[in-house]
Amino acid sequence: MKTFTLERSDVGALLDALKRRGYTLLGPTVRDSAIVIDEISRVEDLPVNWTDVQSGASYRLKRREDNAFFGFAVGPTSWKRFLYPPIQHLFAMLRAGKSFALPAGTKESTPSRDPKMAFIGVRPCDVHALAIHDRVLLAGPFVDPLYQLRRNGCFVVAVNCTQAGGTCFCASMNTGPRATEGFDLALTELITHKRHYFLVETGSDRGEALLKSVPVSEAGADEMKEARAACEQAQRQMGRSLDTKQLREVLYQNAEHPRWDAIGARCLTCANCTMVCPTCFCATVEDVTDLGGSRADRIRKWDSCFTLDFSYIHGGSVRASAKARYRQWMTHKLASWVDQFGTSGCVGCGRCITWCPVGIDITEEARAIREGQPTEARTHA
Amino acid sequence: METAPDLQSISAEAALSPMLPRPFVIKRVRRETEDTFTLELEPTGRDDGFSFTPGQFNMVYVFGVGEIPISISGDPARPTTLIHTTRAVGTVTKAMDKLRRGDTLGIRGPYGSPWPLDKAVGRDVVFVAGGIGLAPLRPALYHVVSNRERFGKVVLLYGTRSPADILFREELETWRARFDLDVYVTVDRAMSGWRGNVGVVTTMIPKAPFDPRNAVAMVCGPEIMMRFTAAEMIKRGVDIRDVSVSLERNMKCGIGLCGHCQFGPVFVCKDGPVFPYAQVRDMLVKWEI
Incomplete structure (x- = not known):
């Protein structure tokens, strides 16, 4: 790993270098009163001078004064949208007499063409989320070839956090606020009264190669120290915390804890938490035909364990109650994910807390179950 | 965009x-x-x-x-x-x-895991089926019948709601006629003309001709039937590790990627559908896992 500095005025040169290499740039931008991730083409598309104020069931944008490019926490979009799209066409089949077949010319193999995407501004929690999806979708025995294709072509520019959001708890999950691996480049935005610049760490050969065409300077000890201190500040600002000690066992042992009734009474089963979660991967497939019935398409869509359909087998849904569905989601995220994939499914990004319409807080619920609180819901200021 | x-x-x-x-x-x-x-x-x-x-x-x-x-x-x-x-x-x-x-x-x-037929070699094999649950067990039955000399006593206990719901009647008759297979059928509700057993399938376990200390049980049917069957087997002295069940869950992919078939830590599609009963027992008794 090599460490450089990049002046604020040269961030555009970094984006241009990626564009010249054929990457489509995806990064944070302001839309619909939120900082979302979308296609960007220049630095002006970034949320310059914006920050967000987040708490349970609340997200507001606020102006800032320091010209920061990345002065905010995570928004409602996660990067899974681009690697594992919400709606994915899988195949078309044509009726052929009494049989059916792929349309002529359809290749049965995955194309080798590489959809080169550069992710600009991936927070350390989300860098971990990418690694978690890799384990879920690529570790086998079966892999998702479309995810693999997109992931292979993906250039990751991480941005370390120097300010934590109101619902963040990456420090508890050991996923931030500083990225240590899983990126091509990692930036730390540093704003002092005399200088606005980025510390740039390389995480891969192609990251290092890219910097050859970007005006960077070798970083000094002071600059590195400043970056470390900025991340440590974010570490101390975490809006939430989650005690992960034996959390898996605590949840398994408390599958019939009365607290689930209290959560079930609040949960709207709206599925927001699963849509904003950067690691939720559940999907359904829909098989549809054209009006004439001669062509059938299979479409994969994000699904959620909060819907009744999700667990439906003949006779009814396995998880008919809201409390069972919330328990499934939370226990999967924090406990059974460990059995399945050797890692927690939670990266502490806090999105599920912010975007829950009734402000159910996964950290609070885990705490209540650990401490044996049956019903009282403590609220945060 | x-x-x-x-x-x-x-x-x-x-x-x-x-x-x-x-x-x-x-x-x-x-x-x-x-x-x-x-x-x-x-x-x-x-x-x-x-x-x-x-x-x-x-x-x-x-x-x-x-x-x-x-x-x-x-x-x-x-x-x-x-x-x-x-x-x-x-x-x-x-x-x-x-x-x-x-x-x-x-x-x-x-896709999915097989019945533990290798483990059954040299031992008594007890198949317990409820309703349509006989279908997933039939390939194992075929295997055991074709390799009859490799197994001890072979018992099939089969329960359905009514005589009209009995599957694979002809085959059951053929198997029942063999001296080296013990086939018992029971129905929840009998009708006139039915001369067989009446009652749930678990009632046949205590008297079924097998040695519980040297038997493996393969069970498939509604979850409640599998729970009571496994309990009855264990009560008779069968080691819990020798009882297998086959589970059913919603599946959209069958290959462990869609998440639908999760049952606690397992994916029924790739870790199951056949599980050692000991692995899933605790979850089967809890609500809506």
Whole structure:
């Protein structure tokens, strides 16, 4: 790993270098009163001078004064949208007499063409989320070839956090606020009264190669120290915390804890938490035909364990109650994910807390179950 | 600008290979009961048949209607024909029920874990089936019957709601006529003309002719039936590690990627559907896992 500095005025040169290499740039931008991730083409598309104020069931944008490019926490979009799209066409089949077949010319193999995407501004929690999806979708025995294709072509520019959001708890999950691996480049935005610049760490050969065409300077000890201190500040600002000690066992042992009734009474089963979660991967497939019935398409869509359909087998849904569905989601995220994939499914990004319409807080619920609180819901200021 | 550019064109040419059904033509339709039928299938355009291990299932696709998991009910030693037995209860199975000889189904598979037949060699084998649960057990029965000398006593305990719901009647009669197989059938509700057992299948366990200290049990039926069967087996002295059950959950992919079939820490599609009872017992007794 090599460490450089990049002046604020040269961030555009970094984006241009990626564009010249054929990457489509995806990064944070302001839309619909939120900082979302979308296609960007220049630095002006970034949320310059914006920050967000987040708490349970609340997200507001606020102006800032320091010209920061990345002065905010995570928004409602996660990067899974681009690697594992919400709606994915899988195949078309044509009726052929009494049989059916792929349309002529359809290749049965995955194309080798590489959809080169550069992710600009991936927070350390989300860098971990990418690694978690890799384990879920690529570790086998079966892999998702479309995810693999997109992931292979993906250039990751991480941005370390120097300010934590109101619902963040990456420090508890050991996923931030500083990225240590899983990126091509990692930036730390540093704003002092005399200088606005980025510390740039390389995480891969192609990251290092890219910097050859970007005006960077070798970083000094002071600059590195400043970056470390900025991340440590974010570490101390975490809006939430989650005690992960034996959390898996605590949840398994408390599958019939009365607290689930209290959560079930609040949960709207709206599925927001699963849509904003950067690691939720559940999907359904829909098989549809054209009006004439001669062509059938299979479409994969994000699904959620909060819907009744999700667990439906003949006779009814396995998880008919809201409390069972919330328990499934939370226990999967924090406990059974460990059995399945050797890692927690939670990266502490806090999105599920912010975007829950009734402000159910996964950290609070885990705490209540650990401490044996049956019903009282403590609220945060 | 919701999705990145050029991804659309990629999806158009990419047939997601693990999610792509292969066409199989229906060679024969056999009606088993009022609502249950068996389809015999062969792959189209190829003659490599379909190899599988007893206990495994396929994702079965009806053109444009949908895809569901169905266990394989045929003989593993005769892989030329793929056999599925199912009840017409949902959208896809009702569409399947309308198909006739010469029609085509899509197949992906085989998927999932097998019945532990290797572990049963040299020991007594007790099959306990409830209703349609006999279908996923039939491949294991075929295997044991064809390799009869490798096993100790072989017992099938089969319970259905009524005499009209009994599956594979002819085969059951043939097996029952053999001196080296013990086949017992019971019904929840009898009708006039029924001269067999009445009562739930678990009531036959205490008297069934097997040595509990040297028996393996393979159980398939409704979850409540499997729980009580396993409890009765253990009560009789069968080691819990020698009891296996086959579970059913919603599945959209069959390959461990869609998340639907999760049951606590396991994916029923890739870790199951056949599980050692000890692995799932605690979850089966809790609500709505």
